[in-house]
Amino acid sequence: MNYNINKGIGRTVEFKGLKAQYLFIFAGGLLGILILVMILYMAGANSYFCLLLGAGGASLLVWQTFSLNRKYGAHGLMKIGARKRHPRYIICRRSVRRYLKTTTKPNAL
Numbered sequence: 001m002n003y004n005i006n007k008g009i010g011r012t013v014e015f016k017g018l019k020a021q022y023l024f025i026f027a028g029g030l031l032g033i034l035i036l037v038m039i040l041y042m043a044g045a046n047s048y049f050c051l052l053l054g055a056g057g058a059s060l061l062v063w064q065t066f067s068l069n070r071k072y073g074a075h076g077l078m079k080i081g082a083r084k085r086h087p088r089y090i091i092c093r094r095s096v097r098r099y100l101k102t103t104t105k106p107n108a109l
Contacts, residue, residue: 012074019074022065029061 012020037054041047072080 018065018069021077022069025068026061026065029065030058033057033061 013023015023018026033054036057037050040053041050068077
């Protein structure tokens with residue numbers, strides 16, 4: 001018997017080179033720009049302005065998303081977020097004498 005093996009199991013989601021969270025940023029950003037342009041057009045804004053805003057915003061989003069993907073890789077944004085949560089240095093406000101002081105164990109009865 002021949003069984004087909006799905007080679008996509010365990011791999012990250014990828015579409016046209018965009019990996020993992022960048023794909024969701026890309027899709028959500030394009031949807032947000034589309035909704036913004038539709039609201040502006042329905043509110044009576046100039047159609048050329050809406051067209052320019054939509055094309056400019058979409059091209060900026062595509063450029064930034066692909067550059068972030070190239071710079072940080074699949075797990076880069078999560079690593080940056082984790083690095084921001086860690087303290088840069090640990091502050092210890094105890095006196096130095098307290099560390100140098102030796103303690104004696106009480107005699108057991």
